[in-house]
Amino acid sequence: MKEVYFKLLPMVFFILIIPFLVYVSDTKHKLVSVFDENTVQKKVNEIINSNQDKELVTNESYDKFIYLAFHKEEEDTYYVVDAKTGEETTILNYIKEEKREDFFNKVSELLHLKYPKFIADFLTGEEKIIDIELKDNELILYYNKEGLTPMVEEEILLHVNYNEVKDYLDFTLSLDSEYENENGYHYDKNKKTIALTFDDGPNGEKTNRILNFLEENKAHATFFMVGNRMEYGKEVILNVLNKGCEIGSHSYNHKNMKRTKLKDIISGEEKTHEIYKSITGKDLIYTRPPYGSITKQVKESLNTIFINWNIDTEDWLHRDKDKIIEAVMKDVSDGDIILMHDSYETTVEAVEELLPILYANGYQVVSVSELANLKGITLENHSLYRALKKV
Ligand SMILES: [Zn+2]
Known part of the structure; x- marks a missing residue:
């Protein structure tokens, strides 16, 4: 009889242990998610706390990240917190990997529509983008013009309508039917x-x-x-x-x-x-x-x-x-x-x-x-x- 028990023991082990392991791993998973949510919220709070001298103008959750925008006098500050890891990141990390080149080609095309070639060429690529503002209908890209020759005085920025780039983005947006875009260069009677x-x-x-x-x-x-x-x-x-x-x-x-x-x-x-x-x-x-x-x-x-x-x-x-x-x-x-x-x-x-x-x-x-x-x-x-x- 003893030997029979011995033979049954591994079976009993599996019958009891496996559901237990499943239970534990599931709990562990749940624990991790709870921990994540806390991390994300903690990061968001941390950002809000460190910007208390500014007005919080946007605090919006998207499917993959939370977007925060602060305003103070002439200056705006933008933050993106990953909804899974709670890490501070950038919108550029939510472009579909296989569409990255298309996205930046489109941006370069719009830059060349708006700016003279010496500026547009200098800004092409992602290194010169210093900030991204997320608006209802568009992304606004802000550029670092350091090193540009000849140097220009104006602030360099580009409006990119979501309709132009929505297929390249890896996050969900509700799109407005109205469609406006950088439509090239206009002469300005005040210049x-x-x-x-x-x-x-x-x-x-x-x-x-x-x-x-x-x-x-x-x-x-x-x-x-x-x-x-x-x-x-x-x-x-x-x-x-x-x-x-x-x-x-x-x-x-x-x-x-x-x-x-x-x-x-x-x-x-x-x-x-x-x-x-x-x-x-x-x-x-x-x-x-x-x-x-x-x-x-x-x-x-x-x-x-x-x-x-x-x-x-x-x-x-x-x-x-x-x-x-x-x-x-x-x-x-x-x-x-x-x-x-x-x-x-x-x-x-x-x-x-x-x-x-x-x-x-x-x-x-x-x-x-x-x-x-x-x-x-x-x-x-x-x-x-x-x-x-x-x-
Ligand atoms: Zn002549």
């Missing part, structure tokens, strides 16, 4: 603004390269083109308009209007207008007289708005990138019209470097029409303008 103008084109690849630099820097310009060159630069002309820039007449053959017969000036302008219209289907409304030289008689006779300049870079004379940049930066002020020529390699190089510097100094760079609009100035035919300053 300092100047018009950049390029004479003597179209100039093939040089003009196209300038157009690319303008586009990268959220800038526009006005190109005053010579009538007898236009037919050889049709693609460039269309590219200028495609990039949101504008074109004016720079006479038919670049002769000094003071030394040309009025009837030849008039017929030259007519020819230029015809050629331009045949290429673009549009009319020319501006004229820049060659050498800025004009008579009262020409002004009265030509039905056009005359645009000269108040800052001359003398790029044709110096052919020196640094001198061109210096000529602009030493005198530039709100409402200026700047003269350059897209005929020189050194001018193209200067534009590439100058546009970020102007942006960093708070200037937006636009076409003559945009400058007039932003300044609320109505330009009139038979008048000559050198700058467009608010009076």
